[in-house]
Amino acid sequence: MEEKGGGVGKKLKIGVCVMEKKVFTAPMGQILERLKAFGEFEIIHFGDKVILEDPIESWPICDCLIAFYSTGYPLEKAEAYAALRKPFLVNELEPQHLLHDRRKVYERLEMFEIPVPRYALVNREVPYQELDYFVEEDDFVEVHGNRFWKPFVEKPIDGDDHRIMIYYPSSAGGGMKELFRKVGNRSSEFHPEIRKVRREGSYIYEEFKPTGGTDVKVYTVGPEYAHAEARKSPVVDGVVMRNPDGKEVRYPVLLTPTEKQMAREVYTAFRQAVCGFDLLRSDGRSYVCDVNGWSFVKNSYKYYDDAACVLRKMFLDARASHLSSAIPPTLPWKLNEPVQPSEGLTRQGSGIIGTFGQSEELRCVIAVIRHGDRTPKQKVKLKVTEEKLLSLMLKYNGGRPRSETKLKSAIQLQDLLDATRMLVPRTRPDRESDSETEDFEHAEKLRQVKAVLEEGGHFSGIYRKVQLKPLKWVKVAKSNGEGEEERPVEALMVLKYGGVLTHAGRKQAEELGRYFRNNMYPGEGTGLLRLHSTYRHDLKIYSSDEGRVQMSAAAFAKGLLDLEGQLTPILVSLVSKDSSMLDGLDNASIEMEEAKTRLNEIITSGAKTVQNDESSESPWMVDGAGLPSDASELLPKLVQLTKKVTEQVRILAKDEDEELTDVIPPYDQAKALGKTNIDVDRIAAGLPCGSEGFLLMYARWKKLERDLYNERKLRFDITQIPDVYDSCKYDLLHNAHLKLEGLDELFKVAQLLADGVIPNEYGINPRQKLKIGSKIARRLLGKLLIDLRNTREEAISVADLKSNQDQHSPSMKTEKEDAEYQSKLYIKNDDLKRNSTTSNISMEQDDDDDKETKYRLDPKYANVKTPERHVRTRLYFTSESHIHSLVNVLRYCNLDESLQGEDSLFFHNALDRLYRTKELDYMSYIVLRMFENTEVALEDPKRFRIEVTFSRGADLSPLEKNDSEAASLHQEHTLPIMGPERLQEVGSYLTLEKMEKMIRPFAMPAEDFPPPSTPAGFSGYFAKSAAVLERLVNLWPFHKHANSNGK
Secondary structure: OOOOEOOEOOOEEEEEEOOHHHHOOHHHHHHHHHHHHOOOEEEEEOOHHHHHHOOHHHOOOOOEEEEOOOOOOOHHHHHHHHHHHOOEEOEOOHHHHHHHEHHHHHHHHHHOOOOOOOEEEEOOOOOOOOOOOEEEOOOEEEEOOEEEEOOEEEEEOEOOOOOEEEEOOHHHOOOEEEEEEEEOOEEEEEEOOOOOOOOOOOEEEEEOOOOOOEEEEEEEEOOOOEEEEEEEOOOOOOEOOEOOOOOEOOEEEEOOHHHHHHHHHHHHHHOEOEEEEEEEEEOOEEEEEEEEEOOOOOOOHHHHHHHHHHHHHHHHHHHOOOOOOOOOOOOHHHOOOOOOOOOOEOOOOOOEEOOOOOEEEEEEEEEEEEOOOEOOEEEEEEEEOOHHHHHHHHHHOOOOOOOOEEEOOHHHHHHHHHHHHHHOOOOOOOOOOHHHHHHHHHHHHHHHHHHHHHOOOOOOOOOOEEEEEEEEEEEEEOOOOOOEEEEEEEEEEEEEEEOOEOHHHHHHHHHHHHHHHHHOOOOOOOHHHHHHHOOOEEEEEEEOOOHHHHHHHHHHHHHHOOOOOOHHHHHHHHEEEOHHHHOOOHHHHHHHHHHHHHHHHHHHHOOOOOOOHHHHOOHHHOOOOOOOOOHHHHHHHHHHHHHHHHHHHHHHHHOOOOOHHHHOOOOOHHHHOOOOOOOHHHHHOOOOOOOOOHHHHHHHHHHHHHHHEEOOOOEEOHHHHHHHHHHHHHHHHHOHHHOOOOHHHHHHHHHHHHHHHHHHHOOOOHHHHHHHHHHHOHHHHHHHHHHHHHHHHHHHHHHHHHHHHHOOOHHHOOHHHHHHHHHHHHHHHHHHHHHOOOOOOOHHHHHHHHHHOOOEEOOOOOOEOOOOOOEEEEEEEEOHHHHHHHHHHHHHHHHOHHHOOOOOOOOHHHHHHHHHOOOOOOOOEEEEEEEEEOOOOOOOHHHEEEEEEEEOOEOOHHHHOOOHHHHHHHHHOOOOEOOOEEOOOOOOOEEHHHHHHHHHHHOOOHHHOOOOOOOOOOOOHHHHHHHHHHHHHHHOHHHOOOOOOOO
16 A cells, blocks of 8 residues: 555555444444544445355455354355455454354353353253253252352353343242343343253353342453443343433443453454453452454444544554554544533432531441341141151151251152151041040141141242251161161151241332332432442342341342342342341340340239339330330230130131132242232132131141140240230231131230330340340441441542542543543552551451442443442341341440440430330331531541431331221231431431441451452452553543543
8 A cells, every 4th residue: 555645545445244234233334434534444345245145256355354243144255255365354253153152152261261150061962862960959950060059040052042041049939030132121031930951952051140230241442442331130120221212221331450451361362353242240250251242332422433543543553554543633523513511411419418508428328127027937846756757857867867857948848748748637537535635736737737838839948947856766677687777766847937028028128129219319319220220339238048038138129229020030139148147146045035034024023123213214224114014914815815816717727628729729939929919819718818728827826825825834935925916917917808806906915015025035124235236236237337437438539539630620631641540440449458547447348349349430431420429338138136136236335334424326315216116017127328528628527427217117007097098908918118217316416436436346346257258360450451551542642622521
């Protein structure tokens, strides 16, 4: 090619050898138009007829070739043309064959040491071929001894087959989600009934990586340029988020230095300059899970500018290196453009005006939330001597006669059900003598076990578990005649069931999530969803191990993030289990036993002990505060009314018509997971709500009657009071249609007693409440302090960056400074952790920072007014014990000897309200919100303010009245949730410093949290990235005079 002289010279010929369907896409058109506008290139379109019909010898000759595979494209023919004419190839052709085979893609990624999720291959020669190295069980598959627990992902090896499946564990409700290419507004479908993997082809199995519900797509143009966008992941609910123009909503995000290096490696590995690939960001690490080949970003003019400039430089360097590839100060296609005003979307009330008159920004929302409405928790204990059951115990405990067995999986429970069905007598004998009573009770309990196992369609570990503990053994001769061995002859069977989240619980949790979305984020409105999708909302949801708690968390997330569909995929994608923080009372069991013993003394003696004269102004300071003064007289009444209700349910159970199952199909727990409304057919047929039949309902009441009062010893068991109250409340709400006489009266008596007993089980007086509370919630309190501290550190680092940034005039800011600003977002954060002297931050926090603050919205491309604004949300779902413990520590922390003289965190009126709030019911919650006052100095304690609110959860008043509200309630079976109440006086100011001082004595120290594994390969790239940024700067000097959009 001749050098241009006097405006005359040959243009470089750019051949576009691509199927027409791909040429006429908007991004391709936009980028080719820009290349043409430089005046250095002639664009030659080959067209489908030439590509498909003409011999390669007659194809146009060009200097540079854009050629990539799409459906129907003759890749081998294009390769032959490239070999003949030898043009510069943007995307090399031979490696494009790899992209059709996922096995080869993963192989190539590993060869270049690019992280991929752990995976294994299952290759079948013919459909349904049995393979000795492939094992499938209920909750895992095993390939060559490599085990993949559910949830796992199943991908066809054919790269053009987009039907990818995710299989969920039975502990989360089971089922499968099918992902596919977008159809309308859907990108996936959940199938609750499918639990077995496909066997008709060859597949890759890989571990499922939870990404917080967001996927990242990366688009490279050459080795030094990568644009990344986040979109809602199809694994959450399969509904595609679209903007008003119907386009999928995606947000540009910043890549970390590690990820930029990965993008470069993908370019090198596949030799595709223009290439799209999928990133999973999980647990502080990033993985590549798919490489797509030629891909352009949609609807981003800034990206089209960049891509055209990078491609121009690539073409000139390859075929006209004597020409300058520096980019002109004004891009040719922008010469006649009027200057556009900044079009950032406004956020109403960017600074909310607090009670103090200054502008405040919300920085953090932390909520600890109790699960939603559940069925009563149940337990059946029976001694078994049947050979079938003893053999079953040995089968699942490895044949060890003295070891107990836990049965939880579907196969184990099915085995038990089969055995029980054979053992339950066909008819119910009438009791003729006392000697037969025991046999009768045993048969009834076996019948109950059978009913529990048959309840709810198929099995799921989230709902029930069975323990078999051997009690007696005998010596028997070994089967081979050599010596003796032990065999169990009696075992204790304990079946735990119930405690399942009801349709009402799901509805309550979802509605509370929606309430949070609309009310906890001032000035955001539905902007919370935008905040979340743009990586400016840093959300983590934790749950205890209990199924009802996990499902409450998933239903809440569904409301908070406006998701659709089933809860299982939401649970697996967004909820992390942390049982050590949110489960269990073991740490305080001794103190709680002491409290119960003292409580028993107070109630049965009919006395109340007054400790001091504070009682008039602070009635909560006495032992046993809140107990009704006539508690000892209410107990016999409670027993009498319980018997009355139990007898009515016994008659209903006796008459239960076995044939009813023909009219009403059996209740299916899996399908019920998504429901938030009642099962109208069951109610209309006069059956109990949910999955409980009359037999189980009778067993529930009979057990309460038996345990509440021991007729032989003439002794009350006050620990049964909460269970009686629980059952009453459940039946008043869900089974009012059964019209049980005396249930209303029983509810009132049980409520009076429970309101006194339950709060005192967590400590008989404030000092004991503080001691027990700090033992149960110690780890949770430690984590809350870490959350608040991390938020403060991050806010300070953003403020530092902003003050540095504000020293430059934004309109004159160069791309070089922009690139430095990006790198600072990471490097600053890293320095902050290395040099932090402001507080003793543990490894856990370091890790939290690694995981949580490095993902950022890219301010250059973002159509958002405040890209640096970042809100942290931490949600902790737990049970009643942890809510009581947390409230007790927060309100009584100043009673500790180390804090003598300090005022309570809450004002007197709030302490009084908390004392009068006897029950922390379903969906009760405590919220800590942290605000930053950007008007005061960084070191001023008033920079960060904490606001504490609480709600007592479900409002019981409709159950206590007989008005229209109560009538509508009986149709819905769902109690409304009370709104939040303030615990601080208006105008008071709780600083973060004071909060930390008051809570620290009861919280697990940050350094005691176990050190997490450091994300591999994260530290070494900072030095590299500086050089990369330098090279990027050479590509980008063309935006100097553009209006700085979205800074």
